[in-house]
Amino acid sequence: MRHTEDSTHATSSALPGAGPVRWTLVPPHGSAPERAPWRPSPEQEEIAGLPAGCGPRLVLGGPGTGRTRVLVELAARRIGGGLDPDRLLVLTPSRLSAARLRDDLTAAVSATMSSPPVRAWQSYAFDLLRRAQNQGLLPGVVHGPKLLSGPEQDVLIGELMAGHAAGFGAPVVWPPDLREALATRGFRQEVRELFDRMSEYDLAPDDLRRLARRLERPDWAAAATMQAEYQAVRRLRMPESYDPAALVTEAARVLEEQPEFLRAEQERLDLVLVDDLHEATPSIHRLLAVLCRGRDTVLTACTDTVVQGFRGARPDLLRTLEDRLAEPARPLRRHPLGTSRRMPGAVAEVWQRVAERIPAVAGARHPRALRPAENTPGAADTGHVATAPVDVAVDVPEDGAGDRAAPGEVTTVVLSSPLHEARWIAHQVLERHLVHGVPLADMAVVVRNGRYLEGLERQLSALGVPVSTSAAETPVRDEPAVRPLLGALRIVTEAAAAAADREEDAHFGALTVQAAVDLLSSRIGNASPMDVRRLRQRLRAEELAAGGLRTSDDLLVEALVAPGALDAAGVRSVPARRIARMLAAGTRALREEGATAETVLWSLWEAAGVAESWRRRALEGGPAGERADRDLDAVVGLFESAERYVDHLPGAGPAQFLDYIDNQELPMDTLAARAPTDETVEIMTPATAAGRQWPVVFVAGVQEGVWPNTRLRGQLLGADLLTDALDLGVDQAARVTPVTRMREVRHDELRSFSAAVSRSCGTLVVTAASGEDEQPSEFLDLVDPPGSRPGDGARAVVDAPRPMTLRALVAELRQWVQLHEEDPVRSEAAARLLHRIASSPRPVPGAHPDTWWGAAALSSTAPVFDDGVPVPVSPSRIETIHRSPLDWFVAASRAEAATDLSRSLGSLVHAIAEELPEASGSELVAELERRWPTLGLPDTWESAVQLERARQMLRKFAQYVLDARSKHGRRLASVEGAFSVLVQGRARDALLRGRVDRLELDEQGRYVVVDLKTGRNQPAGAKIAEHPQLAAYQVALTAGAGTAMVAGQDETVLELPGGTVTELSGGALLVQLGTRAKSPSVQQQDPLDPDATWARDLITRAAELVAGERFTARHDQAEGAFNGHGCKLPQICPLCAEGRQVSEP
Known part of the structure; x- marks a missing residue:
């Protein structure tokens, strides 16, 4: 969301105890793009003009051929012709695509619509169930239905498995070869995928057991038992909730079992439009078959650009569409689209080479050799692929107003590592933006998976590129702005639990020194390492002045939890006071009657007092503003998760919410509005990029093992085998080999890669890493075929240029300044530029010589000890x-x-020998074991080894004392x-x-x-x-x-x-x-x-x-320097290469 003052108040007031809600309409961020005039081709005009009574129609076409646009035009014409929008239903695969299509439809119609008729598939199924519940058609469901998100489903499965491991719940007997994997996240994912396939096909546990016997799968028998328990627990804990896979299946069942309800729904709808049917699961096809058979239904599909395969998308089911929707009087008619209105010639050729490797689906074939439309950028361009990093072919006008990239450019680049790949992409993005005037929002980076996305996002941000990602890419618990709130919630919750056990005031045992440092240096604390060090020194100095002997660790923890500790020490640290305020507020909120995770989190957030500064920073823009935007979005997502949890489990407390959120290893999709991305480069996976386009698209990480990733998924519990058994029959499914499955996985990877390269409406750049651990994948050959490369066809590994940031520029200029003898002209020019940068109103750190290492004067030339003093x-x-x-x-x-462990161990042994100088070995060891926990070591085998070593040292000491006295x-x-x-x-x-x-x-x-x-x-x-x-x-x-x-x-x-x-x-x-x-x-x-x-x-x-x-540094072994074992301080030793000043040769 756009974090204006009004929208911030509106968000906060919607939370418990915040007073009345006040909503204020604010203008959208930036200027909305004008809707381009539509110049339909004859085949598009035919579809947009379909009359009432047209029956089922299937629109087939590649990316950019206008499938979605023709649906919007058809809907707009029908509404313009008098169709009530309430009698129109438009379905899309996801909430994001539904939002985009809703905006397009709203812009296309002149009539007023109370509610645009565009829904995601799950959203429509949810609405069906809600209306069915209102009519009493869902036995046992008292309240309105709720959606159990994927992460919540994952947590519930994890809780059941943890209970089984502890001996609770149904007796689930897994095969012995799986027992070591039961506690892993990967196994939970396998279980969830198997459960989803069962829901998709409406398969009962008893049905799975029968298949388990026929296919000799004892793991399926165990999964059947667990699935029955899962359903029972879900109905008991959240009777109105449905997991995502079961939601559509349940909606289809209601329509099948309630003919009056089905008839009313069909009479309510005059026209159903379905976009991107290739992303549909079996349950979606089942729902459409019940609702739309023989009726006016227009569907679009492209089986070569599937991105929801990991969620069960089945493009092959399009071959059965005619059997599902057609009636003798109303057969299914197909409309192919073969004109590309997005991709210029070179990009279209790349896409065609990729698509030709994907098997066609019978009954859903579409043209792959796309014709460029006359108004498509680069329509007359036959296309070419550059195999070296090329600059965008744009002339910078004299007035400084940059132009966009020349259309039709396709570039492949191989770098020596993923790190250099990120540097190269950052350089290209900044050059196109700063030199050629390409807006940041006109560029996007598409990567294969979330793990690669996270690394690339960090690297690009560090290199000065404003980036943004989808909320669905990062689990809410991993957001930097959320971690301190969850950490503080954990501390006050565990402190309250400990106090309840002892019947005393809260004891903050959960606040370790590491937790304290983490809170202080978090997004909310905002303390630098130097700030924390100064705080420690101040607290320690006050302690010593008062005659105390406590360590800075103990003092730091006490300062955050003991009332008045900071005032008593005279410390004015803003981060410390902020964290102390949060912990005190959280403790008070936890004592309130009816305290929930939502109310305690809200108290922590209010006490932090950062909402206003973050809002102000977000409105200022720039990298800091983008970070503030994301941080605010993350906090809103956390409150949404807490609200959902409290609604699902009204009796659960904050401690249970922490377990729930900690176990939530999957990203949570949120309905909270996200910050606008007009001034950022989006990084995303193909699933997030689906249905969108950019003038410049970077497809990154195209190396073996990353893209394609041909690892067989769902094989541990055989989710694919289950699907085959239900689709093909048991006998045919048993004959499917791993090679066949790997081929299917590769085709799925090709579809996602096809979707990625087809997002470009201008310039396409595909990058890969080539080094000891990485090699470019075969997909790169589809973009840049070997025969089209000059010479022997080998790809050269390109060096990444320096980052296009002011800090990197300063570093390069400083290098040239020091090379005065080699190149005096360039050295003097560099010095003049450094002077300009250092003298600017906002000087860049490191530009002024006073800040250079090795150039500054010594901080002091006085001797360490005054003359005449011993x-x-x-x-x-x-x-x-x-x-x-x-x-x-x-x-x-x-x-x-x-201090390392050895020194700590030695200090403990010395302390015991001092206090018990004449004790026996057994007495010394007993004292050691009593004091051992004070070292704070984890309970590991390494700690046990160190404990035994300390025992031996004390026994030796006792033996020495005895020998000294007696011998x-x-x-x-x-x-x-x-x-x-x-x-x-x-x-x-x-x-x-x-x-x-x-x-x-x-x-x-x-x-x-x-x-x-x-x-x-x-x-x-x-x-x-x-x-x-x-x-x-x-x-x-x-x-x-x-x-x-x-x-x-x-x-x-x-x-x-x-x-x-x-x-x-x-x-x-x-x-x-x-x-x-x-x-x-x-x-x-x-x-x-x-x-x-x-x-x-x-x-x-x-x-x-x-x-x-x-002070002299010595390495001469003849003088006893380290006995030849090397330098102890290479970082500062002038004799070591690592310790030389940067100004030294």
Whole structure:
């Protein structure tokens, strides 16, 4: 819908608790295209002038031959001749096609119609059932009928299967070879397809069981049992609902079983028009046979452009149309149309080559060699196919007003990957629009399936192309604007459930830190990663200032759920306050009596307060406006889903709605109006493109495995076999081979491809990817036959040009600016252009040199530590400083990667060893198991392996403690003691600060430092004698750190020389707990020689290396750089190619 102020109010007021409804008519977006004058051919004139009493007629013709237009003209002439519109019925395959045909008919007639007589097939069947129910002809149906959507049907099947897995419901015995697949989405789709075929043919469960015995299909017997349960549950839960396949079947049955109702309906209708009969299912043919036999009925069809095959369309049934509709006095007459009023010569030739590969249907043949109409673009053009990417043959007028593409151009392009394919299409779209003036709405991209569509949509949007898709392409739960609303609903719902169990206030256990970050960075929160980081830092700073020790994770969660937490911390974060407001409003709404998913969602939406800003942005247009339009449409779709759910299940709560929407893996068609697409390029599948045309059409993804996709569908449960058994008989169906079925699938793929290429009324561009994983499909040869290509006929893989965006332009200009010596003229020209861009009122990011990486001055040239101030040095970091000062600086700046599992595990082991320093192995393991959940690990086999590893480390620690006491005579003096020692140096003094895991006293009264190691690797034994960390500990001991730690004098700064005889070092130990050895490995450094100075020099040299403003990066293995294992910081290391500045060669 167009999101004007009035329409927004109208939408919101239609929701619960929103007050009276206020509707306001607003003008349509943009100017409506003028209705082109109709110049009918003789055969079209014959059809448009059919008189009353003409009987059944079948209009056959290829795409663009005017089948739909002639129906509109026939209806307009009949209404103009006095036919009451209420006595006319026009049927089309889908709601979208019905809307378009309704608009065309309204524009064609001058008479006033209270309700245009155009319906989708399911809509007409629904109306029949509604009127039948009003007359009491539907036993057991008390209220008006409702349509059970495809996604809702999928959810119901999933619930039944989950119940069976838990031991509930009917005993459904599936064959053993299927049991592993029962919980998958694919199996649900197979079940749904089988159920749909049963509904199409009005097949009862008992009938399926009989077929199962004859064809030896035990899975059909299980499906029959489940289908009976499915119908029973549906009637019990939603007695007035009908699934899409059963809806038309039920309407046909009512007409067959109620002759008076049928007679009244036939007397009500003087003329029935049916468009695109090739998309009809068996139940549609059954309905038409009952309603229209021998009566004035005009139908159109083209069996080469079927796009609803995945929904059961059967173009082959047109061969039986005469038997269904004709009577001796009124035979079925056929009217072929062979003049193309859409496709220019080259496009028509491509379509003809594709169509000729499709088997013709007896009784429904139509001309495939189409004649271009005189007023068709490119009618005189015999057509040609360009095998290289060509620009549109359009001259740009001097006044700047662009023209459209030259008609009749067909281009095939092969790119090296789908990513380059998207870049090429984006370049072509923007070039045609910006350079040649082709409106965005005059271009469309057609792809084979929804998965390819989603990827292409993301890529084109990222490349600056305004795109739009149909609402029926994306499940509502996956819409970016819907996810935060559903996430907030889940959090408040689970919190309320937990509170009810404990009989206390809501506990927001469902709000994990990841959920909090997701809400903050969602479409509604709109916080950037930097915003979230700043929020964390502010909360953490306030916590530390207040003397607290909670992590930023805990604080972030509390800030969103605890009343007043943000005010107490003085935080003004708009995203955080918005999310906190939503959660509070949702909690209040959930406590209201009669709360439903609809009412709670509405409270969340109102509290978000983004409706007005999104509406304003949508009206402003541009890419941001298009996104806002789509976001508003998605929210409307969510409320429509919630409304449907509450209507179907009045007693169900928000928690059940969440399960329902989470299980809804299929897109939900919505009746909510969509945002206009006048300023976007539409991306769609052939089903959505059916019945439409564009001057420029891109058909993308034409590679093997994508288009065609010849994978056999519905074979697991044999839906096709069931159809064959009902159509051909059991014996004939059993003889149908997989090769035959694959051929049928290929023909179905050809029909969808035929529909795609025939959407162009001017320029057709077909693209494919060719790389290690992709190869162009055979369909590309139909567009561009090998014999028509120059040379050896091989297709060249084309390079994708840079995106036609300002950012990409800036990047290219910056490259030229830096090549002054190679091309000074171009370099200077690029510099002038960059200056213009950077000086514009809306400068492009990256254009000004002040923002270039490598060109800006250093943020600071001051040393890290002021002169004369001792440099803090940690014993555990001395080795890192000498190996690579840059590594130390990154770690000291807390810029390292997030703590991994190994470090978290080591921290837990150290904490337990600190609190229970003398405990037994069993006591340590018990404490580990008590604390294990605090790591927040998932319950997986990997977590179990890590838990067992931690158990082994603690058992080794207990063994070490026992051995130290019994074998070496050492006793514990202190744990986790801290010290500070001033070590004077020649160039710079060092303040040696550290903390030791264990401090022990040996039999001579000397202190021994014990460092626990939980890593998997240990240093070589030969290096222990000069191990920097252990040596630094011993230097601290000689200064008296042992006595200070025992006395708890952590803040006292000691100096060298110092100490007494009792404070002499007894050595230092590394106790390896994390290695694969069964026992703890103890690596001991003997007491230092009192006359040796190497350890002190190591400390003071480390202070010198990190005291200044520059930090050296080292890779030289001779200096101990990483032991030859590579760089730890390649992204910023100047010695690595990845870490070089962009300004460096």
